[in-house]
Amino acid sequence: MRPSCRRFLRRAAAALAAAAVGAPAAAALSDLKIPPPEIGAEAYALMDALTGEMIAEKNADLQLPPASLTKIMTAYLIFSAVDEQVLELEDMMTVSKRARAAQGSRMFLEEGSSVSVRDLLLGLVVQSGNDAAIALAEGLAGSEEAFVDLMNQQARLLGMADTRFANSTGLNAKGHATTARDMAVLSRALARDYPELYRMHAEREYEYNGILQTNRNRLLENYRGADGIKTGYTRAAGYCLAASAVRHNMRLIGVVLKSRSAARRTAEMTALFNYGFTHFRSVELFAPGQALDELKVWGGAELKVPVGYGGDDAFRILLTKADANSLKAVLQGPARPLEAPVGTGDEVARIKLTAGDRPVADLPAVALEDVAPGPWWHRLADYVRLHWLAPDQPKEAL
Structure with a gap:
């Protein structure tokens, strides 16, 4: 683990504690008579990013495998390290045999090659590269296991009480689970805490090593205002999506877990966003x-x-x-x-x-x-x- 890694986590903890005390929010939704849309996914959460208030939910505290939504936390920690100048975007990381051998979605890294943090991040968030996730984890913390410890520490700092990470990729592993609510909390923090780096999640395609891959988040091209965040799929997790969109000066965060297909998760998120933007407004008053x-x-x-x-x-x-x-x-x-x-x-x-x-x-x-x-x-x-x-x-x- 890099020497400054633990220091930036401690500073992040202090900042989060201050934010929790100093950012009051209120909701006036108790008399709401407008029902949310029927969603077939196993669980979902729709959150207003400004206040952190939940607009609609279903099984939001049910623990489920997150698949590649895991990479939102991987990105969060790397963004934190860049923000704290522990890492630079142009720093080079060496690809290990373990990273090269990663299964599932990849950006096709070559063992022994040196790749910039910027390229690895784009490979992580656009191409969903499991090889990129492991390379970043090893580059920051020394090993994926040490990085996973940081992931779980950060989850606790963010109040993700029902989440436990076992790897940096989202591949199936014993005990690797989250909830729709926790993923909404993490997604909100990502967009709020690192707005400049967060823009990577809006990239629709990325080419590395002569291979062009497109972002699997179809909302980026089909939903006005969408600017992220991450798709995921494994057989155990089903089709997952954490997404964000901005309209009417309002950012919504949506999470869908265990949907039946890639098309359905996109349609379900579209329905949730339409519901939120049609019927709600978040305002900063004083x-x-x-x-x-x-x-x-x-x-x-x-x-x-x-x-x-x-x-x-x-x-x-x-x-x-x-x-x-x-x-x-x-x-x-x-x-x-x-x-x-x-x-x-x-x-x-x-x-x-x-x-x-x-x-x-x-x-x-x-x-x-x-x-x-x-x-x-x-x-x-x-x-x-x-x-x-x-x-x-x-x-x-x-």
């Missing part, structure tokens, strides 16, 4: 530090304080299309008048989101600046106005 309004401050050095959303990251919400069109936000001031001192980050109000007459979210609103107490005569005047002159009047903050 950024941290964005001033939404001002509140009156009594007895302060400033008359008002700017107020904004109190989360650590942007607030995101998944809604039905109808609810998205009727979404309203209201800043509800405090029950008691706001008096100085006020500190940056103090919760001073609530943001109420409604769609039609239905509440969909209740969020903290915080002061965006400090407000110190004003001079004594100003505090006294405000005290008199607040407590003596109008004692029975409601104290409206807005």
Whole structure:
């Protein structure tokens, strides 16, 4: 294993933990009356990539063999290594006898040849090369077995609780299993964490060693907005597909496991994407530090304080299309008048989101600046106005 390999995993763990705390999401789908399409595959998951919310699912937690969807994790780890500068895309890796002898789909590597990380990645994601997967695994971690340990560590970091990898390729192996939900989580992370490298998954063909091979993901040519991700097939796994598409500024992630044919998995994913894009919208509403309004401050050095959303990251919400069109936000001031001192980050109000007459979210609103107490005569005047002159009047903050 390369010396920096474990370091980048530790840094990734810290970043993921921060993202989990700092990326609140909300869904308002409990009253949804629009049923998802009938899908014949053994399991599927349809996820909104912005929020991570599941739109539709069937047997999403059923453990099944993933076939070459395994290579999404292989790509994720190599992307991580490139991003952390443990590897460079132009680094050369030597093809071992084991990689050359890989069974199943291949990019036709020659034993002893030196191949760039870029070429191996394209052979992995476009041609689904098992030889490319093993060459990358050995090149980064020293052996495929050590790389598989990294795969399982990363799966735990991403919260893929029902996934266990036994190899880098997806060939049948004892205990090698995942779920539609876990694969959706991984696919979302791939597109989110490494958007530049992720673009490789949209390539429709790739030529290596004089052999031109086409991407088996037919959505890339037949579905507007599709930009990945990976197909898979073994006799045990059936026909599998993890896919992603972007429309209406919304990315959907879909996973189909154990479909009956290559044509069916494409048709099933098309139906799921059509359902998601027709009936749902995901929106990013409030950024941290964005001033939404001002509140009156009594007895302060400033008359008002700017107020904004109190989360650590942007607030995101998944809604039905109808609810998205009727979404309203209201800043509800405090029950008691706001008096100085006020500190940056103090919760001073609530943001109420409604769609039609239905509440969909209740969020903290915080002061965006400090407000110190004003001079004594100003505090006294405000005290008199607040407590003596109008004692029975409601104290409206807005």
